[in-house]
Amino acid sequence: MSFDALGLPPELLKTMTGLGVTKPFPIQAAALPDALAGRDVLGRARTGSGKTLAFGLALLVRTAGLRAVPKRPLALVLVSTRELAQQVSDALAPHAQALNVRLATVVGGLSINRQTALLRNGVDVVIATPGRLADLVSRRECHLDRVRITVLDEADQMCDLGFLPQVSDILDQVPSDGQRLLFSATLDRDVDQLVRSHLREPVLASVDPVAGSVTTMEHHVLTIHPADKYATATEIAARDGRVLMFLDTKAGVDQFTRHLRASGLRAAALHSGKSQPQRTHTLGRFVDGEITVLVATNVAARGIHVDALDLVVNVDPPADAKDYLHRGGRTARAGRSGSVVTLVTPGQRSDVNRMMSEAGIRPTVTPVRSGEEKLTAITGAKRPPAGARDSGGNAPFRGLGTRPGRASKESRKTAEARRTAEARAAARVRKGR
Structure with a gap:
C-alpha cells in the first residue's frame, strides 16, 4: 500500500x-x-x-x-x-x-x-x-x-x-x-x-507479536562480577557513538553521571528530579550528539525517539518485562537494527531469566570482565580517556574505571588491592542511591 x-x-x-x-x-x-x-x-x-x-x-x-x-x-x-x-x-x-x-x-x-x-x-x-x-x-x-x-x-x-x-x-x-x-x-x-x-x-x-520482540534487535546478557560492574559500564560508555544507559534510581544516575564526566566522557543525567526544561534540553543535546552518553531512570523509557541509536545498556536490570521492552524500544526503531545489553551479577541471574522469559526474549549470555576483547566485540567498549578532567576541572574517579589485573606485569597483591578499592567504590555508588 x-x-x-x-x-x-x-x-x-x-x-x-x-x-x-x-x-x-x-x-x-x-x-x-x-x-x-x-x-x-x-x-x-x-x-x-x-x-x-x-x-x-x-x-x-x-x-x-x-x-x-x-x-x-x-x-x-x-x-x-x-x-x-x-x-x-x-x-x-x-x-x-x-x-x-x-x-x-x-x-x-x-x-x-x-x-x-x-x-x-x-x-x-x-x-x-x-x-x-x-x-x-x-x-x-x-x-x-x-x-x-x-x-x-x-x-x-x-x-x-x-x-x-x-x-x-x-x-x-x-x-x-x-x-x-x-x-x-x-x-x-x-x-x-x-x-x-x-x-x-x-x-x-x-502487526507485532504480543511480547513486542523485534527481529532487528539483539539481546545480550553480560554476566559480571559485582566489583567489576561499574568499570565494565564505564568502558561501554566510552565507546564510539551514542549510548543510553539505565539505572534504577535518581541518586544512582547522578552519581554514575558524575563519574563518567570525571572520566572525560560527555555524559548527562535524565530523571524525574530534573525540571521539564532541563529534561528537554538534555535530550536535545543527546539527539544532536553534543553528549554521547545519556544516563537515565525509567523516565527515559517512555516517549524518547533518537534516530540511529544502536545501543541501550541496562546497568541495573529492569524490574519487569514491560520495563525491559520499553527501555529496549529506544533502539531498533522504524526497522533499524540495535542491541540491548543487560549487566547481570550472579545474584540477579534468576530474576533476569524470569523477566526475559516473560518478555519473550532469548538473549545471548556471555561472561565478561572489563578490558576484555569480547566486551568490545559486543558493545564497542573501550578505555575512557586517561587522566581526563571534566568541564568543571574535576579529576576522574578512578575507583570505578579500573579493571583488576589489567597490566600484565602487575603483581597479584596489587591486583587484589585494586579489586578491594573497586568494590568499595561500587559500594559508595550503591549507597548513594
Whole structure:
C-alpha cells in the first residue's frame, strides 16, 4: 500500500514527500484505512513502529476544515509522559501546518498559564498527559464536550503509571459517539478494561507479536562480577557513538553521571528530579550528539525517539518485562537494527531469566570482565580517556574505571588491592542511591 492510495489530501502528501515519508510502515497500513473511515481502532504495536502517524494522520485529516472554539478542542491525544507528548507534537506539527490544524501540548512541569492561554485562543488538537489535562478540566479551562476523536497512545504504560482512573474519567467526559483510537504494546488487564468500557466494535490492527520482540534487535546478557560492574559500564560508555544507559534510581544516575564526566566522557543525567526544561534540553543535546552518553531512570523509557541509536545498556536490570521492552524500544526503531545489553551479577541471574522469559526474549549470555576483547566485540567498549578532567576541572574517579589485573606485569597483591578499592567504590555508588 502507498499513502497515495489512502486518498490523503494533496497538500498533506506534498509535505510527507518532502519529509521522506513515502511508504507506510505496517502499523500505518493496517490502521489508517479504518481510522480514516471513522471507525474505532485497537492497535497493537510496539514503541518505535510508526504508530504516531498511524493515528496522527487520520486525526489531522478528519479534523482539517473544522475550527475549535476557545477552551473546546476537537481532538485529543492522551500520552503517558511529557517526553512522549513532545515527540507526538513534533511528529505531527508539519502535517498539522499543511492542513491548517492548530496543535497544543498540555503537560505537567511547564507553565500552566501559557497552556491556559493557548486553550483560550482556541486549539483544534490537544496532546496531553492525563494529570495536567485533568487539572485544566477541573479549573474549567478546558471542556471536552466537543471532542470528536480521542487517541490513547501507549495505553499500557498509562495504566502501569497509575493513570487509569484519570483516563477513564476523561473518556467519560468525551462524547460517547466520538471516534476512539487506542494503541498499546500489550492488550491485557487494565487496557482490556479500557477497551471494553470505551471502544465500540473496534477494528484490531496488530502487526507485532504480543511480547513486542523485534527481529532487528539483539539481546545480550553480560554476566559480571559485582566489583567489576561499574568499570565494565564505564568502558561501554566510552565507546564510539551514542549510548543510553539505565539505572534504577535518581541518586544512582547522578552519581554514575558524575563519574563518567570525571572520566572525560560527555555524559548527562535524565530523571524525574530534573525540571521539564532541563529534561528537554538534555535530550536535545543527546539527539544532536553534543553528549554521547545519556544516563537515565525509567523516565527515559517512555516517549524518547533518537534516530540511529544502536545501543541501550541496562546497568541495573529492569524490574519487569514491560520495563525491559520499553527501555529496549529506544533502539531498533522504524526497522533499524540495535542491541540491548543487560549487566547481570550472579545474584540477579534468576530474576533476569524470569523477566526475559516473560518478555519473550532469548538473549545471548556471555561472561565478561572489563578490558576484555569480547566486551568490545559486543558493545564497542573501550578505555575512557586517561587522566581526563571534566568541564568543571574535576579529576576522574578512578575507583570505578579500573579493571583488576589489567597490566600484565602487575603483581597479584596489587591486583587484589585494586579489586578491594573497586568494590568499595561500587559500594559508595550503591549507597548513594
